[in-house]
Amino acid sequence: MTVTLGYGAQPRAAYAVDPNQTRERLFPEASSPTRTPFQRDRDRIIHSTAFRRLKHKTQVFVYHEGDHFRTRLTHTIEVSQIARSLARALRLDEDLAESLALSHDLGHTPFGHEGEDVMHECMADYGGFDHNAQSLRIVTDLERRYAQFDGLNLSWETLEGLVKHNGPLVDRDGRAIGKLATTGLPFAVTEYAKKQDLMLWSWPSAEAQVAAIADDIAYDAHDLDDGLRAGLLSFDAMDQVPLLHDILTEVDTLHPGLEDARRIHEMVRRCITRMVEDVISESIRRLENLAPSRVDEIRFASDAVIAFSGVMAKQEKELKTFLFSHLYRHPDVLEVRKRVAQVTRDLFAAYMDMPENMPGPWCDGVENSDMTTRARRVCDFIAGMTDRYAIDEHRRLFDDTPDLR
Known part of the structure; x- marks a missing residue:
């Protein structure tokens, strides 16, 4: 298999998803003449x-830290750009890759990963919380816009990719695997x-798989960018990360005193x-070895076909470890995380105790429901909040209310 990079559209690969042979939506709809x-x-x-709410949901920093830091929305757009580039190089369906990139973070709570951790803690007795699963819940139930159905009634392939963002969830016997075990x-x-x-x-x-690895690439690089611009990371500390050391040496050689x-x-x-170039090369190698002639051969493979090479996987893991210890666990970030955790816990307790504190449809019929149903309604409400709305509530x-500055 030969992949030629360039501007022109290339024929779709045999192993790509064919939009003309998509599986049924849950609610059948007439096809579109233009899309x-x-x-x-x-x-x-x-x-x-x-x-739209992703605009005011943050990655690492709360919404008012500065206009130049990433939000969930800007991150999502960046993931989409990388996903389309990878899909084009590998002759996949760019529109499906883009749809998955645009939807992958819809289920995130306010306040980044701290919000998700606290929500999972609050929901421990009621089935827990997982942002990938919440994304599925949003697009299949919580969006209430269409006359004929709840959710967005997305195609089977989009739902499949959304729920399996991190790979298979169960074995062939239906037992949960990996972290879900x-x-x-x-x-x-x-x-x-x-x-x-x-x-x-x-x-x-x-x-x-392209959308998932594009997510990794985007947040690795852009959390690095935000951390440096916020003054929480330093160039000196990056000497301990081989990938960054090599890149900085190249930059400084080409542009001294920049x-x-x-x-x-x-x-x-x-x-x-x-x-990106490493993923393309490694994925071509894996696809050539597998030689799939249809998309189901990708699904039935023993391993992912879109991946980093062994060398880059090691370097990417080292970068993640660096970001975890120097950025996500920076004392300033941890202090803010502690405060937003309290905001989230307080809101959950308040709504559980008095669901009428939630607006309109959110509290309808929940007062006399069992506690699990009430907790799930409260969880859905809080998870959908922006940072700003959660603080206002x-x-x-x-x-x-804690000062988050």
């Missing part, structure tokens, strides 16, 4: 309420599996390029 099923999925995602399948996945079989035991399409802002950008763009309900 493929995956283009329709993309458009529905972009026009959803959950997508001890916790079991998330609530939203279990509920939706009763309606439609998403083949939870198989790998997803190559397009879904000002910091340009030096950061030159390093970050090279980091993305190296990872805390101020409305409590006399002492």
Whole structure:
């Protein structure tokens, strides 16, 4: 298999998902005369309420830290760009890869990973919380826009890729695997599996795998960028990370004495390029070895077909370890995380105690429901909040709201 990089459109590979042979949506709809099923999925995602809310949901920093830091929305757009580039190089369906990239973070809570951790803690007795599963719940239930169905009624291939963002969830006998082996399948996945079989035991399409690895590339590089610009990371500390050391040496050799802002950008763009080119080369190698002639051969493979090489996988892991210890565990970040954790816990307790504190449809019928149903309604409400709305709600309900600056 030969992949030629360039501007012109190339014929779709035999192992790519064919939009003309997509599986049924849960609710059958007439086809569009102007858009493929995956283009329709993309458009529905972009026009959803959950997508707009990503503008005020943060990655590492809370919303008012600065206008130049990433939000979930800007991160999502960057993931989409990388996913389309990879899909084009590998002759996959770009629209499906883009749809999955645009939807992958819809289920995230306010306040980044701290919000998710606290929500899982609050929901421990009620089925837990998982942001990938919450994304599925949003696009299959919580978006209430269409006259004929709840959710967005996305194509089977988009739902499959969304729920299997991190690979297979169960073995062929239906037993949860990996990190889910001890916790079991998330609530939203279990509920939706009763309606439609998403083949939870198989790998997803190559397009879904592209979106997943594009997510890794984007947040590695851009958390690095944000951390440097926020002053929480230093160039000196990066000597301990081989990938970054090599890139900075290259930048400084080509552009000695470069000002910091340009030096950061030159390093970050090279980091993305190296990872993207490595994924293309390694994926071509894996695809040539597997020689799939149809998409199901990708799903039934024993391993992922879209991946970093062994060398880059090691370097990427070292970069993640560096970011975890120097950025995500930086004292300033930890202090803010502690405060937003309290905001989230307080809101959950307040709504559980008095669900009428939630607006309109969210509290309808929940007062007399069992505690598990109430908790799931509260969870859905809080998970959909932006950072700003969560803080405003805390101020409305409590006399002492933590200062997040």
